[in-house]
Amino acid sequence: MNLLVIGYVWPEPASSAAGYRMLALLDGFRQHDWNVIFASPAEKSIHRADLPARGIDEQSIALNCSSFDAFLREAQPDVVLFDRFMMEEQFGWRVELHCPHALRVLDTEDLSCLRHARHAAAKLSGQVTTDVAPRLLFSDHAKREVAAILRSDLTLMISRAEIQLLTSAFQVDPSLLHYSPFMLQPVTPEQQAQLPQMDQRQHFIAIGNFRHAPNWDAVLWLQQAIWPLIRRQLPEAELHIYGAYPPPKATALDNPRQGFRVKGWAKSASEVMQQARVNLAPLRFGAGLKGKLVDALACGTPSVTTTVGAEGMADEQEAWPGPVADTPEAFAAAALELYRDPDQWRQSQQQGFRLHNRHFAFETHAEALMARLETLGRTLDQHRLNNFTGAMLRHHSMKSTQYMAQWIEAKNRHKTD
Missing domain, CATH: 3.40.50.2000 (Glycogen Phosphorylase B;)
Structure with missing residues (x-):
């Protein structure tokens, strides 16, 4: 053909x-x-x-x-x-x-x-x-x-x-x-075992092409409303933001003192995702499925997202394996709990592997x-x-x-x- x-x-x-x-x-x-x-x-x-x-x-x-x-x-x-x-x-x-x-x-x-x-x-x-x-x-x-x-x-x-x-x-x-x-190809048990464990990871991550309007809006919402609430409770934590084609207005938001780091394009999204403890995807609008969430599933990185982000990601047989929150306060609270709680973190990770391998085979x-x-x-x-x-x-x-x-x-x- x-x-x-x-x-x-x-x-x-x-x-x-x-x-x-x-x-x-x-x-x-x-x-x-x-x-x-x-x-x-x-x-x-x-x-x-x-x-x-x-x-x-x-x-x-x-x-x-x-x-x-x-x-x-x-x-x-x-x-x-x-x-x-x-x-x-x-x-x-x-x-x-x-x-x-x-x-x-x-x-x-x-x-x-x-x-x-x-x-x-x-x-x-x-x-x-x-x-x-x-x-x-x-x-x-x-x-x-x-x-x-x-x-x-x-x-x-x-x-x-x-x-x-x-x-x-x-x-x-x-x-x-x-x-x-x-x-996507499945994440095998051998590959899962080789990924960094919770105590080997640190910081939060957000990732997405800056030319895509929902991603840029998410960065602004993080910077203005969500990250200050998280940083107040975790003053040593950082948020690393990756994405292709960052404009000057995005790189200008980089603020080491506040732990709000705009990193720009990542040669390997999976490499930086595997080093993070929690993935943040506060999408206020959008459509389709969110690649950043699928990437996180494959990397064993639990995510916090919104109703928009979770839409279509699971079905009746397999629930979305992470917190879903639609306000800055609820989103920050969910992110803090997931970052701190080993049992919730591991449960979310394992459910994520099952969802990835069954839903996106x-x-x-x-x-x-x-x-x-x-x-x-x-x-x-x-x-x-x-x-x-x-x-x-x-x-x-x-x-x-x-x-x-x-x-x-x-x-x-x-x-x-």
Whole structure:
């Protein structure tokens, strides 16, 4: 099978959860002997993964340019995976025109319209926000994202909570959605035994790409409201904040006297996570699953998070293995107790290992995805007939996108003449 992935950015597994989740998806396809091309209009970043070393071809592509049409005709993919809805908007009509029989799969990473709605709500309230008013949820952003989901043959969803939202609030047919969370190798008993114990660890950690709005908001909430409460009780403790692409306004918050240390990019997130005693993730808004919490599970580092952070991380069979608190006072109290109590710390760690290995098993989710795509490939004609709303959206909106792209290309060509 030939797979073409059209990436919004080049995967950066050391910089973001989206980066290492994409890399896991690519590895899953390669392990099933698929030929994979990763194409992107983004500039190649210094932290990007070495895709050729994984047997994956790289291809730089241009927006609003017919050179992509020639590339498509030569590649002839059986499956095209759009990395986020913006790539489906930009390239979907070209894929349908030149490769009409190719499966069109959308990967959302998170339901970004939900993240944006919660962000708007959190700005108004200043509090942890999960439920949002319909006027914020049913936004123009949501219309674009849900339209891309309906136009696609299948959409990969990282969170069961977001599948529930799409099927209930937006009336999306479940046959268009597939649950595909983080796909990770298990933490073996031998690996667990080699991790530092509680008395070998010190300090708190918070980690997350600074370009991601929920992470920057969490840093500010820590600095302004939560960390002073913790530091008052543990004057020798420090909070080490890591993340890719720290802006000057973030590094300016570094305060050794207060133990509030902004460390910036970490070459190995697992290495710094293993040295910390407790992970803090005070997210007031967001969507999807939180890579920082999954990293902590694998490193045996118990976490304190909010309702937003814990959303989708567990299920009926396995509870979230740590405190959940939505106010600065409750969050600080939970962090202090977890930092000091060996029994609670070890219980949270062991429950975390079980959740990690059962909920995010690479083989389980890779096999399920391959089986879903194989079934869909055999029944594609009927599947598309059943999705008449998607066919209407492709007919109307994609024509307008096509003509706009062709107009931009002609305009750009005229400038160079």
